[in-house]
Amino acid sequence: MKFFLDTANVDEIREASALGLVDGITTNPSLLAKEPAPDREILEEICALVEGPVSAEVVSTDSEGMVREGRDLAKIAPNIVVKCPLIVEGLKAVRILKQDGIRSNVTLCFSVPQAIFAAKAGAYIISPFVGRLDDIGVDGMSLIRDIQQVYRNYAFETEILVASIRNPLHVIEAARIGADIATIPAKVYKGLLKHPLTDSGLERFLEDYRNAQKVGAAV
Helix, strand or coil, rough: EEEEEEECHHHHHHHHCCCCCCCEEEEEEEHHHHHCCCCHHHHHHHHCCCCCCEEEEEECCHHHHHHHHHHHHHHCCCEEEEEEECCHHHHHHCCCCCCCCEEEEEEEECCCCHCCCCCCCHCCCEEEEHHHHHHHCHHHHHHHHHHHHHHHCCCCCCCCEECCCCCCCHHHHHHHHHEEEECHHHHHHHCCCCCHHHHHHHHHEEEEHHHHHHHHHCC
């Protein structure tokens, strides 16, 4: 499974990329709005830091506007993937962008039929939002299982990106299901590396080493 970082913060991306474990980035207008630099400058810097796909979202709601924005975003770097909302106009834009050789990430997916339509329109990535479904009492990960089954049934090439991840359990379940990608907030990403037994085990090893050094010095 590929790990994407869900952020537009260049410092977070630089820190995570240093581990060599970031396969791509997802951004959206809300994340970009939190950063001080202009959106295009941020996206240019992110694309320079990360070799994998970098999702940049359109803000138009009509297909012509989405296509115009998508073509402009694609000029930033070869690894830009254009995010379009899962609405009728968005799917129209996805089909046109694919004809232009521009990859798309269809976002705000909440049902299997939506995922099927996105795949048939030519989406490179589909982004089901599991956390938002959990928020309204629906099992978000069950949607991932269902989409995975349908995509396998019909050999759709669209990759499943698990979005709106809230905790490490979402990541673990996504891996069990076999989702292609999990896009993870920086806080959750860091949490995946942590375990209290690792910390306590390391401290014990170091303490044993320090005690052995003291005994050796005394002898």
